[in-house]
Amino acid sequence: xxxxxxxxxxxxxxxxxxxxxxxxxxxxxxxxxxxxxxxxxxxxxxxxxxxxxxxxxxxxxxxxxxxxxxxxxxxxxxxxxxxxxxxxxxxxxxxxxxxxxxxxxxxxxxxxxxxxxxxxxxxxxxxxxxxxxxxxxxxxxxxxxxxxxxxxxxxxxxxxxxxxxxxxxxxxxx
Numbered sequence: 614x615x616x617x618x619x620x621x622x623x624x625x626x627x628x629x630x631x632x633x634x635x636x637x638x639x640x641x642x643x644x645x646x647x648x649x650x651x652x653x654x655x656x657x658x659x660x661x662x663x664x665x666x667x668x669x670x671x672x673x674x675x676x677x678x679x680x681x682x683x684x685x686x687x688x689x690x691x692x693x694x695x696x697x698x699x700x701x702x703x704x705x706x707x708x709x710x711x712x713x714x715x716x717x718x719x720x721x722x723x724x725x726x727x728x729x730x731x732x733x734x735x736x737x738x739x740x741x742x743x744x745x746x747x748x749x750x751x752x753x754x755x756x757x758x759x760x761x762x763x764x765x766x767x768x769x770x771x772x773x774x775x776x777x778x779x780x781x782x783x784x785x786x787x
Contacts, residue, residue, distance in 0.1 A: 617660050694749055704776070766779035
């Protein structure tokens with residue numbers, strides 16, 4: 614069984630063992646794929662091919678996963694990924710700022726301790742009033758950074774119907 618993906622013009626895809634590198638306009642992304650040795654990858658002309666001789670369901674399913682990863686890398690280099698988040702509070706006004714590769718959240722529900730969320734990779738975070746915008750070329754880094762920020766304001770041991778404060782993902786442009 615085999616699946617293939619046509620490489621768009623201007624993109625360069627390289628394979629080194631289980632590592633796939635996609636380059637475009639001087640930018641590049643690389644990903645080490647965790648897959649069994651039954652799955653093989655090759656580049657023939659302007660086509661990226663993934664194939665297996667195995668009849669195992671897991672191996673066949675992995676072909677689509679590998680193609681999706683490469684598609685995401687191509688789309689990220691071409692258009693990028695953007696996540697919009699909203700700061701919502703009703704009880705205590707929280708302060709959010711970016712310091713290095715962390716987002717610092719203070720005065721969340723009146724707490725004296727600060728909460729932090731890690732920004733992964735080369736994700737850029739911009740805060741404008743109640744809106745937070747995360748942008749980057751790596752889908753996994755941008756989405757994980759957004760999830761880290763959302764999880765930093767997770768509420769426990771309180772009624773979530775009343776305490777709805779937090780930072781929430783409101784839009785992901787993919």
